[in-house]
Amino acid sequence: MTPVVSLRGAGLQFGQRALWKDLDVDILAGEFFAVLGPNGSGKTSFLKVLLGLQQLHSGTVTVAGHAVERGSRKIGYIPQQKSFAPDTPLRARDLVALGVDGHRWGLRIKAKAVNQRVDSLLDLVGASDYARVPLGQLSGGEQQRLRVAQALAAAPELLLCDEPLLSLDLHHQQAVSALINQQCHERNSAVVFVTHEINPVIDYVDRVLYLAGGRFRVGTPEEVMTTEVLSELYNSRVEVIRANGRIVVVGLPDATTHYHDDAHAGVEEGH
Ligand SMILES: Nc1ncnc2c1ncn2[C@@H]1O[C@H](COP(=O)(O)OP(=O)(O)OP(=O)(O)O)[C@@H](O)[C@H]1O
Numbered sequence: 457m458t459p460v461v462s463l464r465g466a467g468l469q470f471g472q473r474a475l476w477k478d479l480d481v482d483i484l485a486g487e488f489f490a491v492l493g494p495n496g497s498g499k500t501s502f503l504k505v506l507l508g509l510q511q512l513h514s515g516t517v518t519v520a521g522h523a524v525e526r527g528s529r530k531i532g533y534i535p536q537q538k539s540f541a542p543d544t545p546l547r548a549r550d551l552v553a554l555g556v557d558g559h560r561w562g563l564r565i566k567a568k569a570v571n572q573r574v575d576s577l578l579d580l581v582g583a584s585d586y587a588r589v590p591l592g593q594l595s596g597g598e599q600q601r602l603r604v605a606q607a608l609a610a611a612p613e614l615l616l617c618d619e620p621l622l623s624l625d626l627h628h629q630q631a632v633s634a635l636i637n638q639q640c641h642e643r644n645s646a647v648v649f650v651t652h653e654i655n656p657v658i659d660y661v662d663r664v665l666y667l668a669g670g671r672f673r674v675g676t677p678e679e680v681m682t683t684e685v686l687s688e689l690y691n692s693r694v695e696v697i698r699a700n701g702r703i704v705v706v707g708l709p710d711a712t713t714h715y716h717d718d719a720h721a722g723v724e725e726g727h
Pocket residue numbers: 470475493494495496497498499500501502
């Protein structure tokens with residue numbers, strides 16, 4: 457089986473700073489692949505390489521067996537959240553319709569089929585109620601659910617997600633993670649899921665790429681999310697604690713922690 461993503465000897469560097477190098481990895485159809493690491497470790501840049509928006513410094517990358525091309529219909533992309541401008545001249549359903557590949561249906565039934573597909577996607581992400589509201593008037597979480605629907609619209613072979621759960625409440629975090637998991641494990645897309653927190657998707661993740669300090673480790677969560685591996689990656693003693701199926705990492709170096717509030721200082725879940 458041809459891997460959906462294949463990297464060989466891949467390296468990315470800005471100036472003198474190597475984000476990662478000598479990365480060999482194949483990501484398969486139906487695999488949920490999480491990319492974890494502190495701020496600035498190169499997670500978004502990893503997605504940009506797969507999107508053809510960022511050249512590798514060394515090595516090679518292919519998607520579905522071919523050189524990476526920009527704007528590929530094989531790839532669905534949920535970008536890191538940025539709000540739409542208040543005067544964006546699109547309604548919620550227009551955004552989702554942009555993701556639907558109308559060419560799949562014959563001309564005569566095209567409009568109807570596209571409308572039905574858009575309706576079912578809006579329903580999937582719980583956005584039917586605001587389908588006709590202009591994008592700029594929607595909350596951050598509502599906009600985010602539409603981006604998810606748009607990315608799923610073309611049933612992509614490869615689904616790239618950059619922190620897709622940010623600004624979603626717990627209920628919608630669970631709903632959106634389950635949808636992405638369905639696209640992966642039921643519809644056989646390869647999913648690359650960038651996140652600071654593994655816990656919301658811990659039940660779905662097959663393998664992890666953990667980036668830190670110019671180093672990386674690839675493996676199952678059980679192999680990578682350990683005291684030994686993370687201490688080595690951070691070059692500093694951290695403790696990985698597992699409780700009730702969740703992973704808590706304690707003692708991350710200050711420069712790499714993201715406190716949600718003061719109460720979390722020194723403790724970061726699933727990072
Ligand atoms: N085009 C570029 N030119 C120079 N430096 C860049 C460029 N793109 C990214 N960088 C740098 O590379 C590093 C990694 O950036 P990236 O956005 O991939 O990190 P990240 O792991 O996604 O971080 P975060 O968790 O904060 O989103 C950052 O220090 C960033 O400033």
